[in-house]
Amino acid sequence: MNNFVFQNPTKIIFGQGTVSQLGKEAAAYGNKALLVYGGGSIKRTGLYDQVLAQLKEHNIEVFELPGVEPNPRLTTVHKGIDICRANGIGFILAVGGGSVIDAAKGIAAGVPYEGDVWDFYVRKAVAQSALPIGTVLTLSATGSEMNGGSVVTHWEENLKLAHLSIHTYPKFSILDPTLTFTVPADQTAYGSVDMMSHVFEQYFSHTADTPLQERLCESILRTVIENAPIAIAKPDDYAARANLMLCGTYALNGGMISVGVTNDWASHGIEHELSAIYDIPHGAGLSIVFPNWMKYVYRERIERFVQYAVRVWDVDPTGKTDDEIALAGIQATRDFFTRIGAPATLSEVGIGDDRLGEMAAKAVRYEPLGQFKKLTKEDVEQIYRMSL
Numbered sequence: 001m002n003n004f005v006f007q008n009p010t011k012i013i014f015g016q017g018t019v020s021q022l023g024k025e026a027a028a029y030g031n032k033a034l035l036v037y038g039g040g041s042i043k044r045t046g047l048y049d050q051v052l053a054q055l056k057e058h059n060i061e062v063f064e065l066p067g068v069e070p071n072p073r074l075t076t077v078h079k080g081i082d083i084c085r086a087n088g089i090g091f092i093l094a095v096g097g098g099s100v101i102d103a104a105k106g107i108a109a110g111v112p113y114e115g116d117v118w119d120f121y122v123r124k125a126v127a128q129s130a131l132p133i134g135t136v137l138t139l140s141a142t143g144s145e146m147n148g149g150s151v152v153t154h155w156e157e158n159l160k161l162a163h164l165s166i167h168t169y170p171k172f173s174i175l176d177p178t179l180t181f182t183v184p185a186d187q188t189a190y191g192s193v194d195m196m197s198h199v200f201e202q203y204f205s206h207t208a209d210t211p212l213q214e215r216l217c218e219s220i221l222r223t224v225i226e227n228a229p230i231a232i233a234k235p236d237d238y239a240a241r242a243n244l245m246l247c248g249t250y251a252l253n254g255g256m257i258s259v260g261v262t263n264d265w266a267s268h269g270i271e272h273e274l275s276a277i278y279d280i281p282h283g284a285g286l287s288i289v290f291p292n293w294m295k296y297v298y299r300e301r302i303e304r305f306v307q308y309a310v311r312v313w314d315v316d317p318t319g320k321t322d323d324e325i326a327l328a329g330i331q332a333t334r335d336f337f338t339r340i341g342a343p344a345t346l347s348e349v350g351i352g353d354d355r356l357g358e359m360a361a362k363a364v365r366y367e368p369l370g371q372f373k374k375l376t377k378e379d380v381e382q383i384y385r386m387s388l
């Protein structure tokens with residue numbers, strides 16, 4: 001196990017009816033809030049009215065930034081920064097999925113910064129502070145509700161980049177599983193793939209002697225595998241939605257499940273290049289890429305893939321070689337993603353082979369990608385080809 005520091009300052013308020021605590025929590029951060037939300041799902045579900053009522057009850061003046069795109073755009077983040085500066089707003093409330101929360105984090109870090117907030121995403125500057133953020137989560141997937149990550153797209157340059165900071169952890173997040181009852185089947189599947197992928201990025205590692213971290217990862221994976229099909233078949237199944245919500249939050253919250261473990265994150269880098277150009281949902285891209293990354297790298301530490309197959313997928317090892325066991329686990333992953341309705345190939349989402357080299361080059365822009373196997377441009381391009 002490596003040495004580590006773990007710090008996660010986010011307060012989680014979990015359960016049915018917890019939106020009733022929003023006003024009280026928000027009031028701790030001043031009397032002016034920027035309400036950030038997406039394309040309208042919160043208006044259709046009635047959550048918007050509930051949120052406004054809570055803020056009004058606590059005398060909080062509300063400014064709005066609606067229309068945050070899935071794969072949120074830098075231009076939208078700029079808009080939010082301008083509204084905050086013009087009105088002296090000191091608190092950002094994100095109500096939505098990962099895209100809304102990520103945009104809110106960009107705004108929060110951008111307001112006190114003199115330069116362009118994009119500097120943080122291109123690693124030109126490091127955020128020194130941010131406005132406080134609160135969230136009401138409506139989609140289980142990214143873990144953004146309990147981490148400091150923000151992923152924003154500069155659409156004109158086809159760049160989708162992440163910024164991580166201790167300053168952009170939400171102060172509080174309200175997690176009411178009933179708010180996810182309306183998430184459609186496809187987004188439920190993509191969210192489930194995303195949270196599993198977050199676990200994979202932390203689980204496929206060379207770090208030795210980490211049995212607790214490995215079993216935490218395996219537990220989350222098994223819980224998603226059990227609950228995603230239930231939530232898809234019966235969208236208002238409270239237990240399934242609650243379990244998925246908890247899995248998403250645990251899977252990526254500053255590394256709690258992988259303290260002292262070297263993480264990988266190559267597949268996320270490979271996926272982000274896809275959505276930067278083709279604007280596909282993040283979880284759909286991961287569903288295509290991740291099993292191919294697994295096939296490409298599994299021999300780097302085959303024992304870990306054997307363990308994954310046996311412990312997560314109950315592959316019977318009797319009479320099989322390590323290769324056969326590992327590949328059975330990878331195939332089970334692919335079959336599960338297909339079973340819940342997530343895509344398996346780039347062609348299914350309308351992506352051809354014309355820009356693979358360009359994406360591969362961008363994926364390794366800073367350094368070789370990943371840790372489990374450090375991928376060169378050629379490796380990344382090969383994984384894209386396997387995904388066609």
Ligand code: NZQ
Nearest residue numbers: 038039040041070071097098099138141144149182183282
């Ligand atoms: O925009 P609205 O109308 O709200 O609709 C959204 C959107 O169309 C809809 N939706 C959300 N909650 C709903 C709902 N529809 C019905 N009922 C509800 N309760 O779902 C669609 C997708 O929403 P989005 O926020 O884009 O999904 P997700 O939570 O998967 O977020 C994806 C973004 O997060 C980034 C991804 O790259 C992508 O940009 N990520 C953020 C991470 C982080 N901050 O830690 C890590 C991840 O690896 C990921 O990269």
Ligand code: ZN
Nearest residue numbers: 194197198282
């Ligand atoms: Zn992800």
